[in-house]
Amino acid sequence: MNSATKKGDTGRRGPSRRGSATTGGATDFGTWFLVLPALIPILVLSVGPLLYGIALAFTDSQSGRTAPTQWIGTLNFSDLLHDTLFWDSFRIGLLWAVGVTIPQFLLAMGLALLLNQNLRFRWLARALAIVPWAMPEVVVGIMWRLVYNPDAGILNETLRTLGFGEGRDWLTGLATALPAVILVGIWAGMPQTTVALLAGLQNTPHELHEAAALDGAGAWRRFRAVTWPALKPIALSITALNLIWNFNSFALVYVLTSGGPGGRTRLPMLFAYEQAFRYGQFGYAAAMGCVMVAVISVLLAVFLAGRLKGGADE
Amino acid sequence: MxxxxxxxxxxxxxxxxxxxxxxxxxxxxxxxxxxxxxxxxxxxxxxxxxxxxLDNFRQAFDEQPLLQAAGNSLIAACSAALIAVAVATPMAFVMARHRSRLTTAATGWVVVSQAFPFVLVIIPLFLILKNLHLINSLPGLIMVYVVWSLPFALWMLVGYVRAVPPELEEAAAVDGASRLRTLVSVTAPLLAPGLVATALFAFITAWNEFFFALVLLKSPEKQTLPVILTHFIGAEGVADLGPLAAAAFLATLPSLVIFAIIQKRITGGMLAGAVKS
Structure with missing residues (x-):
């Protein structure tokens, strides 16, 4: 199996060396000396494993088996096609990714617009707004478990105080588990999105804004005509990245529900993790990873097309 | 207005x-x-x-090896941060100053690696590290963390290097300084604040990381803080809330303190990246 890794290395290094020769020796010995300390770990532990992983998807590799691993063609993929548990998990993953990304974007947009205003305590608000970013995902999960706790949690207590009944066990209810987990996902990813949008807002031309205000354009018109065109590329990038990150997320849901109840929050990452490290089905789990990459690639392509279109508008 | x-x-x-x-x-x-x-x-x-x-804190330390886990996390995060900055700085220098297919490929990797599904990488990583006898060992985890924090480190550092006027480096070159000499005595001092911010960011990333640590470390005395935290939650999902909250609170403090220090730079770095793209 190690040959796959090695092949990945030389395959990647070959073209770049040739490429440098054609650009008039820009990549000379000194440059290689500067680049190699980062390039070697990247090739061995990032590019290599990626290619190795794709290769594994076409084998019957299992953990702790003494018989040699064999090529089995696309058997894993045809098994996957009929694995209803996987497609359930996949559907939940898409629901989760979209359900988190869109509200996250709208909420972050509102917050970024507010933080871009000349309000008092803006510095404090900006500092507080990015606190969730600094927290370990595991702690975020634990924190929200405490909030959602049926007896000792503040959510049910608030509902009781406001007279909305006795509350419920949010994370173990079949109907409430996924929405409850999605809310945590929205909360956890707000800071990155807000900071990216805020950075974009601060690049919008101020003069245009004032000119539009002088011409009597209302707040909404000014946003549509001046702010949004300048913000669009950043908004598109951060949304696409959020979709990808959310689709790949693991730790939050692992801590909150471990995929339960009855698989209602079993994201594809959790499913693949169980297949690989609980049941030892390396080949099969790698095939799942490939399918996830394929979907992510499609999302990336859509994102790039959107970006190109955004560039043409300018 | x-x-x-x-x-x-x-x-x-x-x-x-x-x-x-x-x-x-x-x-x-x-x-x-x-x-x-x-x-x-x-x-x-x-x-x-x-x-x-402070009863919950006392109980938390009794129930799980928190100090040992914090020590492991500290070693992993510090080593990963220092190594990542040490190997990323020269590469970022080349990426910011030269245009070749190599740098284009590197930039492409920085973008694409953001979309890597860890599940496709973790199984091969597990097998590779197992062959190298680096499974269940902090050095193995540190190597993974270095590579994993490189995309963002490179992205930040390229921005910081671009902010250093190339005229200064050209002047040094005219005076006969070698490439390495220029990097060490001209660029590096100007980059110092950016290097610190990048290192601290890599530290937080490694300190907070859970998935790789969960898969790559098996014995409790090697595990890092986030993995130990999940041990407070029992198999049935029932947790002793007090110690759980106390331990989670302690585990967050280092990240919060460091984040407070570099908060401005992160937002600034994002801004710089946004302008460049």
């Missing part, structure tokens, strides 16, 4: 709502951590602990 009074009031109200939404889970964590164990059984939990104490 021309914002009316009611509109201003509305803005403050909206901002307050955001801050409450973002802050309340953390305040609840702190509240739970300092409550007496007896009080956690109460049917009507309150925001302010009635009889605040």
């Amino acid at each position: 021309g914002t009316s009074r009611p509109a201003r009031a509305g803005q403050y109200l909206a901002l307050l709502a955001y801050l409450v939404f973002l802050a309340f889970p953390f305040l609840w964590l702190v509240s739970t951590a300092f409550k007496a164990p007896r009080e956690l059984g109460d049917l009507h939990p309150t925001w302010i602990p009635k009889d605040p104490g």
Whole structure:
């Protein structure tokens, strides 16, 4: 199996060396000396494993088996096609990714617009707004478990105080588990999105804004005509990245529900993790990873097309 | 400018709502951590602990090897941060100053690696590290963390290098300084604040990381803090809330302190990246 890794290395290094020769020796010995300390770990532990992983998807590799691993063609993929548990998990993953990304974007947009205003305590608000970013995902999960706790949690207590009944066990209810987990996902990813949008807002031309205000354009018109065109590329990038990150997320849901109840929050990452490290089905789990990459690639392509279109508008 | 009074009031109200939404889970964590164990059984939990104490913290340290886990996390995060910055700086220098297919490929990798599904990488990584006898060892985990923090480190550092005027480097070159010499005595001092910010960011990333640590470390005495934290939650999903909250609170403090220090730079770095793209 190690040959796959090695092949990945030389395959990647070959073209770049040739490429440098054609650009008039820009990549000379000194440059290689500067680049190699980062390039070697990247090739061995990032590019290599990626290619190795794709290769594994076409084998019957299992953990702790003494018989040699064999090529089995696309058997894993045809098994996957009929694995209803996987497609359930996949559907939940898409629901989760979209359900988190869109509200996250709208909420972050509102917050970024507010933080871009000349309000008092803006510095404090900006500092507080990015606190969730600094927290370990595991702690975020634990924190929200405490909030959602049926007896000792503040959510049910608030509902009781406001007279909305006795509350419920949010994370173990079949109907409430996924929405409850999605809310945590929205909360956890707000800071990155807000900071990216805020950075974009601060690049919008101020003069245009004032000119539009002088011409009597209302707040909404000014946003549509001046702010949004300048913000669009950043908004598109951060949304696409959020979709990808959310689709790949693991730790939050692992801590909150471990995929339960009855698989209602079993994201594809959790499913693949169980297949690989609980049941030892390396080949099969790698095939799942490939399918996830394929979907992510499609999302990336859509994102790039959107970006190109955004560039043409300018 | 021309914002009316009611509109201003509305803005403050909206901002307050955001801050409450973002802050309340953390305040609840702190509240739970300092409550007496007896009080956690109460049917009507309150925001302010009635009889605040450190019992939960004591119990947390008794139940799980928190100190050892914190030590492991510290070693892993410090090593990963230092190595990542050491190997990323020269590469970022080349990426910012030269245009070749190599740098284009590197930039492409920085973007694409953001979309890597860890599940496709983790199985091969597990097998590769197993062959190298680096499974269940901190050095193995550190190597993974270095590679894993490189995309963002490179991205930040390329921005910082671009902010250093190339004229200075050209002047040094005219004076006969070698490439390495220029990097060490001209560029590096100007880059120092950026290097620190990048290192601290890599530290937080590694300190907070969970998935790789969960898969790559098996024995409890090697595990890092986030993995040990999940041990407070029992198999049935039942957790002893007090110690859980206390341990989670302690595990967050280092990240929060460091984040407070580099907060401005991260936002600034994002800004620089946004302008460049």
